[in-house]
Amino acid sequence: MQRWTWLQACVTIPLMPHDHADHSHPHTLLPSDPALRVKALETLLTQKGLIDPAALDEIIDTYENRIGPRNGAQVVARAWSDPAFREALFEDATAVVTQMGFYGRQGEHMVAVENTDAVHNIVVCTLCSCYPWPLLGIPPGWYKSDAYRARVVREPRAVLAEFGVTLPAETAVRVWDSTAEVRYLVIPQRPPNTETLDEAALMDLVTRDSMIGTGLARQP
Amino acid sequence: MTRPHDMGGRFGDGAIEPEAEDIKFHADWHPRALALTLAAGALGQWNIDTSRHAREALAPRDYAGFSYYEKWLAALADLLVAKDMVTPAELTGQAAPALSPLTDKKLPKERVAAMLAKGGPADRQSGIQALYAEGDAVITRPIAESVLVNGGHTRLPSYAAGARGRILRRHGSHVLPDSNAHGLGEAAEPLYAVAFPASELWAHPEHPKDEVVLDLWQSYLDAAP
Numbered sequence: 001m002q003r004w005t006w007l008q009a010c011v012t013i014p015l016m017p018h019d020h021a022d023h024s025h026p027h028t029l030l031p032s033d034p035a036l037r038v039k040a041l042e043t044l045l046t047q048k049g050l051i052d053p054a055a056l057d058e059i060i061d062t063y064e065n066r067i068g069p070r071n072g073a074q075v076v077a078r079a080w081s082d083p084a085f086r087e088a089l090f091e092d093a094t095a096v097v098t099q100m101g102f103y104g105r106q107g108e109h110m111v112a113v114e115n116t117d118a119v120h121n122i123v124v125c126t127l128c129s130c131y132p133w134p135l136l137g138i139p140p141g142w143y144k145s146d147a148y149r150a151r152v153v154r155e156p157r158a159v160l161a162e163f164g165v166t167l168p169a170e171t172a173v174r175v176w177d178s179t180a181e182v183r184y185l186v187i188p189q190r191p192p193n194t195e196t197l198d199e200a201a202l203m204d205l206v207t208r209d210s211m212i213g214t215g216l217a218r219q220p
Numbered sequence: 221m222t223r224p225h226d227m228g229g230r231f232g233d234g235a236i237e238p239e240a241e242d243i244k245f246h247a248d249w250h251p252r253a254l255a256l257t258l259a260a261g262a263l264g265q266w267n268i269d270t271s272r273h274a275r276e277a278l279a280p281r282d283y284a285g286f287s288y289y290e291k292w293l294a295a296l297a298d299l300l301v302a303k304d305m306v307t308p309a310e311l312t313g314q315a316a317p318a319l320s321p322l323t324d325k326k327l328p329k330e331r332v333a334a335m336l337a338k339g340g341p342a343d344r345q346s347g348i349q350a351l352y353a354e355g356d357a358v359i360t361r362p363i364a365e366s367v368l369v370n371g372g373h374t375r376l377p378s379y380a381a382g383a384r385g386r387i388l389r390r391h392g393s394h395v396l397p398d399s400n401a402h403g404l405g406e407a408a409e410p411l412y413a414v415a416f417p418a419s420e421l422w423a424h425p426e427h428p429k430d431e432v433v434l435d436l437w438q439s440y441l442d443a444a445p
Contacts, residue, residue, distance in 0.1 A: 025279065026301040027294035029311040034290050035249040041297060042256055044310055049323035050263060056255035058332040064244050064251065067336075105258075108341040109391070111413075126228030126377050128272055129288070138254070141246060142236050144288045150230035153379065157426045162236050172429035177228065179375040180411055180435035181268075181342035182391055208241045 068137035071102050072185060073206035075135065076217075077199045079112070080190045090114065093185065097135065107134035109182045113174075115213070120171050121186045122160075122213030124152045125178040132183035136208060143212065153177055163214045186213040194220055224283035225276045226364065229379040229422065253289040257296050262327040262335050265303045268342075269401035273373040274299045344408035346393035348438065351410070356387045357444035358414060360436065366398050367439075373401035376440050380432070384444050385416040388433055396437055410438040 030037045045051040075097060079086040089096045093110035097103060110132060113121040125131065126149045131139040142148050152159045156173045160166070167173065176184045188210040194202060197220065209215030227233075245251050261271065274295035278286070286294060300306045305322065309315035327335060352358060362382035366372035375397050391411040399407035415433045418425035 027297035038249045038252045047317035048320040051259045054329040059255035060251040105339040108339040147233035150227040150233045154229045175432045177434045
């Protein structure tokens with residue numbers, strides 16, 4: 001079979017940068033329908049003894065049901081309520097969230113940045129999709145989209161408008177492009193008239209988008 | 221010059237579609253693709269920089285045409301073959317799957333929580349002294365390509381190449397992706413958050429006070445005159 005001959009010629013070529021045809025892209029050998037592609041790869045890796053399908057179920061359950069933006073909301077609500085906690089968070093966010101049990105994959109180096117009247121912070125990863133998973137879960141579709149990655153560094157205010165957010169003219173925007181393994185958590189401004197609310201009630205005001213910087217905390 | 225993933229500042233991508241917090245995946249196969257990639261990564265045959273580079277090394281037409289998790293899957297298949305963990309004939313189904321010599325490294329269900337909790341920190345001790353302090357003016361190297369490997373991995377986006385900024389924050393020393401992605405060692409060096417005025421990066425900045433901050437390694441930077 002002609003295709004097979006071509007394959008044999010290619011198997012020894014390592015994945016190194018070059019501009020030749022498709023020699024380093026064996027993924028083209030899989031079914032083109034992505035659902036079938038996943039199934040084919042999972043079946044193959046299972047048969048080769050490289051993965052345990054039950055471990056896949058466990059990973060999915062973790063990110064569907066256990067790790068999500070309520071973790072981050074807990075951090076924000078405590079930062080709003082407890083001045084000593086807030087100070088420690090801005091001094092060393094990794095240590096603080098580790099104490100709360102929120103250390104983990106894609107959250108190994110945390111930095112918290114604070115929104116104020118003077119500056120509004122927004123987080124992006126223009127090169128891929130870096131995001132603080134232990135605090136916010138897996139990123140939303142728009143965070144990984146070409147449109148967000150391309151535009152938010154160049155026109156953050158136009159992007160904010162698409163999220164329904166308009167900032168005062170005197171507020172500066174600071175966009176954080178996550179180019180390294182440092183992950184940023186935005187601490188949104190505490191809404192007015194919330195002095196009587198406890199941490200649990202404050203948590204309900206903290207949206208995922210407000211911790212990325214594309215939204216504001218809810219009004220009670 | 222544009223690499224397909226290096227899209228910061230690009231025009232023409234249209235509007236952004238906000239979505240509700242309870243939406244985690246957009247197709248039944250998405251969570252499977254995510255979990256498969258993480259479980260295969262747990263075999264320890266590559267690092268995060270290698271896997272990022274594998275996604276970036278997709279043909280530009282594939283990078284542009286594939287959905288997010290299709291990119292993950294394609295890069296995973298490419299890596300599995302590049303690392304001799306599967307053969308092309310196994311991928312096509314033309315050969316029966318052979319048992320891998322790496323089966324003892326397989327991630328069992330019981331170790332998933334520990335694996336996710338452990339993460340993979342990138343900070344390291346480094347013998348390279350930090351050259352810059354907070355507030356120092358720096359300029360990024362003029363071309364956003366890897367200086368170690370032609371066509372290789374780097375974390376300097378094109379839009380911030382040759383730009384003048386100031387050191388906002390020091391992050392200690394971190395693994396250098398440009399080296400680590402290609403099996404050339406971790407080569408840890410000082411990492412900084414560098415702030416650039418929007419007017420330094422864009423012909424038509426939205427607001428005179430706006431800034432973009434990037435995390436950049438010391439070897440990406442020179443002292444600004």
